[in-house]
Amino acid sequence: MTRRTALWNVAATVAAMLLILLFVDPAGRAPEWARFLARQHPAIVHLPIGFLLFASLLAAFRRWSKADDSGPTEQAALVLGGWGAVAAAAAGSWLIQMGGYPTDALFWHRVLGFIIPLAAAGALLAGVQQPIRGMRSASWTLLIGCLLVGGHLGGEMTHGKAFAVEYVPSVLKPLIGDAPTLSTRFDLSQPESASVYETIVAPIFETSCTSCHGEGRTKGGLDLTTADAIAAHETDTEDDPLVTWGDAEASLLIQRVTLPTEHRRAMPPVPDAKPLSHADVELLRWWVDSEAGFDGTISAVARPDAVERLLQAYGLGEILIGVFALDLPQPDTTAIRKTEERGVTISYMAADLPLLEWSSPDTTPLYAVEATDRIKDNVVSVNLSGGNATDADVTRLADFPHLTSLDVSRTAVTGATLSDLVGLEYLLRLNLYGTQVDDAALDQLADFPALESVYLWNSNVTEEGVARLRDALPNAEINFGE
Amino acid sequence: MSIQDEARLRWAHLQTRRHFLKSFSAGIGSMALSSIMGPTSLAGASSGPAALDAFASGSALGNDPLLPKTPHFPAKAKHVIFLHMAGAPSQHELFDYKPLLQRLDGQQTPPSLLEGKRFAFIRGVPKLLGPQATFQQHGESGAWVSNHLPNFSRVVDDVTFLKAMHTDEFNHAPAQLFLYTGSPRLGRPSLGSWALYGLGSENQNLPGFVVLISGAAAPSAGASVYGSGFLPTVYQGVQCRSDGDPVLFLSDPDGVSRDMRQRSIEAINEINRQQYEETQDPEILTRISQYELAFRMQMSVPEAMDIHTEPEAIQTEYGVEPGKVSFANNCLLARRLVERGVRFVQLFHWGWDSHGAGESEALTHGFVDRCRETDQAMTALLTDLKRRGLLDETLVVWGGEFGRTPMLENRTGQDNPFVGRDHHSDVYTMWMAGAGVKRGFTYGETDEIGYQPVSGRVHVHDLQATILHQLGFDHERLTFPFQGRDFRLTDVSGRVVNEILS
Structure with missing residues (x-):
């Protein structure tokens, strides 16, 4: 092939691509006769890919064997591949008009698809006679790069993003990085x-x-x-x-x-x-x-x-609220053991969660500060039911910042110090049944908007006190045992 | 063979390759682990799965299998009270109101409804039987409850009804086994045993799984419905009685003081411990902890079981009959036990098998008596748990092992003054309350005569999965290795019924 023929090929390719650009408006409507051809885009497109990759193999072999100009097989593959790419670009442009593809990937697929015929024509010209220094390697790099990236984008649009790499062997995962998923x-x-x-x-x-x-x-x-x-x-x-x-x-x-x-x-x-x-x-x-x-x-x-x-x-993780959303360190197990030796039952709320529940009728371990202070951030529930709890112990519990549930039922608590707990932003549940709590104590709870349930059966509160609390905390369940 | 030879042989017999490998690898493994993890391995030891493995491998010598353990995820239910109406109560006379069934009363059942169906007793073409009760809607939720449960109808806004329960079995014993062990045949651990195995007991002085039985007979499937199956026997249900000795054979015999009892148990346990070190048979550990538990129970059980110490008003509210065996007594006991940290309380009340073959089995007589025996007490139980804040963490489940047909059963074919219904496994009603279950909610629907489910079906395995879920377990992960595979309560099925969870 002469240089002249190759130049004509370049000119013709450019002209064909300009025609497509001018006459097929991406936002327009595909003509009826073109719709069949448009849908053949995925089939047509594989023809130039095959020819052009074949041509690039021959070119690589030529370079390796230090031959100068391209042979007839390579030239034929480039011509067929280049014009196949023109046909694919035309069909693809009509397919765009038929809609239904995501715009971002589509834009780059289209740009690269338009470069490919031009790069193929360029590679053919450069193979016949080197016109400008570096044009040979530039046109081949451009051609192979556009083929791989453009083809991949096309595949992603039809099969979804993770299709190609979904089953990548774990050895290769670090090379690819996190495989894109849904x-x-x-x-x-x-x-x-x-x-x-x-x-x-x-x-x-x-x-x-x-x-x-x-x-x-x-x-x-x-x-x-x-x-x-x-x-x-x-x-x-x-x-x-x-x-x-x-x-x-x-x-x-x-x-x-x-x-x-x-x-x-x-x-x-x-x-x-x-x-x-x-x-x-x-x-x-x-x-x-x-x-x-x-x-x-x-x-x-x-x-x-x-x-x-x-x-x-689509990647939604577990939704965490309240104390579960806190990023707390694991509790000190030595402090847990020391507390347990004092007769407290400490249990983990769940495996893998740093949240503890404290249960003991005796309140003295609350004041064993060297152990208690090391786990109090992890304690979310304290149960002192039926024990020797007093108002002073309620005040002590204000030091447990993540308390969600407090049970002092069946104790001598009068509720006089309940307002000390107002800083406990996570406190949802307060069990005061069987205590000496009265209406005056109850009024302090109006300042606890987060409360979800309060138990008051068998205490000294009256119906008026309960009614006032219900007004103050309309969303909380106030159980008065009625 | 000399006695030494025999002992060696026995040792070799018990010291199987698996036991050896298990204890060997666990020993090396835990040593390595503790040196790597430092103090954190303690947390591992007290947390669920690790502790379970340790127990299964037998390396937990001296580590009580009943100590509290950690669930997979935060539990809504710390306790379960299962009110089993043994014999299967009729949903048509309690909750599943069908006016059309009333209109069709006495008509022949169309053959299309009978095709491919098999019943326990009904043969030929039965007549339809309208509801033997009157119904009204109750509460804000508008739940239908019959006139047989006047007390319960006041608390319907606290419960979720499962109206389209179904099971695989239509005879009492297999259906009861299926409900509690996940299999209609003998040999699997019961629901309460699984709960105890997974969570341990909060109260080391009481059994963690208590069974209370009232009514004229024990459940048809016998003690297997609260047995531990292949789990260590320390997890089996302990039957307590509200009359006489609460636990049989627990008191000291005449002439044996508590001191002497303590010393003899210590001696027995020492011998058992030596035997364990030689043979590594894990069942010996169970025996040791049971002796110790029994000794502690001698003091604590009589106190827990003494309902006379309850205030008069509470006794009246439940309708207890001190000195007798009754469902009401058992309901009050259930609350007292849960309050003391008992993990699983299983009640059985017998007498719901209303075939209509006699007065005690008639929907118009025996059935009504059963309703009267249970209505007040189960209502009081819900109310009492609720005002004490215990219903937040206690799951109450009510139901039978299956349901009953909308057709009349007339076994003899002759004139029968009594009406009854046959066993029906395709659809029946249960209810649940407390511990994160929706309130005032109904899940599942049946057709116009309450014969087949229309939507919201819940299989027995789904119910089990849901109960375990509320206890903090993934039912697929709570397993026990036996005969070469991991067994679980729900076997290979089960779906958590998220629709009923709040």
């Missing part, structure tokens, strides 16, 4: 603060809906890009509202994405776009049914089993 789709690392809408719903809309129902193109007058726009959207009178909180079936959004794909109102419309996956529909349904709105956080919203499993597959 978890990269939604950022579920902060379930306490991240809202369901921002974390899950908006990305689903972004993938499947906003190319038509976005700021630029609001088909059907619908804009799904912002919370305000979604909340303000008004549907036609014969339709249900876009979102009916608490009732997915009565929400137009859910109705449209669950219609059979043949239905003319089904969304996203086939064949221009892919229907939503079952998982995405489940998540949208959950968003509506759980009444999460635009602010409800993942941890605060009730999650049915099926949704919980889905979210776990």
Whole structure:
């Protein structure tokens, strides 16, 4: 092959690629006749990959054997591969018009796919006669790089991110790093603060809906890009509202994405776009049914089993609240043993949790400070029921900062010092049954908004005192034994 | 063969390769571990799985298998009270109200409902039998409860009803075994034994698993429903009586003082300990701790079992009958035992097998008596646990081993003045309360005549998984190695019914 022919090849390739760029607008609509060809993109694309890799093997062999110019086989492979890549780019561009692919990966796949025919033509030219110093290695590097990265991005779009490396042998794992998983789709690392809408719903809309129902193109007058726009959207009178909180079936959004794909109102419309996956529909349904709105956080919203499993597959870890979210050091086992020798039953709340429960009718071990002070941060429950506890012991318990449950039932406690415990932010449960607690003592509990349950049966409190406490702590359960 | 030869042979027999390897590797392993981990290995020893392994391998000499242990995750339930209505009470006369069944009363059962079904006694085409009770909705939750349980209907907002329970067995003994051991055949440990094996006992002076029996007979499956199966026998249920000696054969014989008893137990245990060191038979450890527990129980059991010390008002509330054996006495005892840290209290009340073959088995007579015997006491138990704050950490479970058919059973085919129902394993009602179970909730639905489940089915293995879950265990991880594989209560199935957990 002469240099002249190779130059013509470059010119023709550039012209073909320009034609595709000019006439196939990614945001446009694929013509009917091109749709069949578009869907063949995944098949067509493997032809140039094979030819071009074959050509690069020959080129590598040539370089190794110190031969100068390319042979006819290599040239033929480059021509076939280059024009195959042009065909693949054309089919791919129509496929983009048919929609349904994530935009980020698609952008780079497209850019690299456009470079490949040009790089192949360049490599052919450089193989015939070296026009500029370094062009030979530059064009080959570009060609192989684009082939590998562009091909991989394409594979990721069809098979999902982790497809290729899911079963990577553990020996190779350090080379690749953490294999990308499903978890990269939604950022579920902060379930306490991240809202369901921002974390899950908006990305689903972004993938499947906003190319038509976005700021630029609001088909059907619908804009799904912002919370305000979604909340303000008004549907036609014969339709249900876009979102009916608490009732997915009565929400137009859910109705449209669950219609059979043949239905003319089904969304996203086939064949221009892919229907939503079952998982995405489940998540949208959950968003509506759980009444999460635009602010409800993942941890605060009730999650049915099926949704919980889905979210776990997307990387949701265990949601920890209260003392379980604290990062406490393991308790001092010597101090535990010393405390146990004083007659206290100390038990771990669960294996692998540094949280302890303290149970003893006798309160003197509370004051064995050298041991007790070393574990008091770990103690979350103290049970002094039926023992010799007094008001002074209640005050001592203010030193146990992570106490969630305190049981001083059946003791001589009068409750006069209960206000000393006001700093215990985690205190949920207070058992005062069978004590000398009276209404005056009870009034101090109004300052404990976190309390969930208080037991007062068989004490000196009156119905008026209990009624006052119920007013002050409307969410707590006050058991008066009635 | 000389006596020395025989002893050597016996030693070799017991000192099997597995025992040797186990004790050898555990010994080396724990030495290495303690030198690496320093003081933290102590935490390991007191935490669940490690302690269990230590016990199974027999290296826990002197380490009491009943000491409290740590669950897999934070437990909602520290105690369980299981109220078993032995004989299987009819859900149609208590909770599962079906007006249509009333309208169809006396009609022939359509053959489509009988196809492929097998019953314990019904043969041919039975007639449908309408509810032998009147129903009303109660509480804020609007739960349907019949007129036979006037007291219980006041506390429905504290319980979760499981209306679509089902089991694999339709005869009493296998169904009871299935409910408690996860297998309809003998040989597996019971639910209470698993709980004790996993968690240990909070009170070292009382048995951790107490069984209280009332009614005219013991459960059909006998003591196997509270046996320890292949677990060390220290975990088996101990039957206590509310009349006479609380535990049989526990008191000192005439002429034996407590001092002498103590010295003899010490001597026996010393000999047992020597025997253990020679043979490594783990059952000897069980024997040692049982002698010690029995000695401690001599003091503490009579105190715990003495319901006369309860205030008059409480006795009246439960409706106890001091000096007798009754369900009410047992309910009050159950509360006293739980208050003292007993892990698992199992009640059996016999007499619910309402076939209608005689007056005591009739839905209109014997059944009503059983309701009267239990209604007040079980209501008082729930109320009493609740106001003491104990219901937060005590799981109360009520139910039988299966349910009863919506059809009339007429075994003789002749005129029978009494009505009854046959055994039915496809659907029945149980309820649970306390320890993280939803309040005022109903899970599961049955069809219009209460014959088949419609939704929310809960299998016996699911119930077991859920109870273990509330005790802090993953039912798939609470296992015991036996005959070459790890056994668990739920065998190879079981699903935690998260829908009923708050």
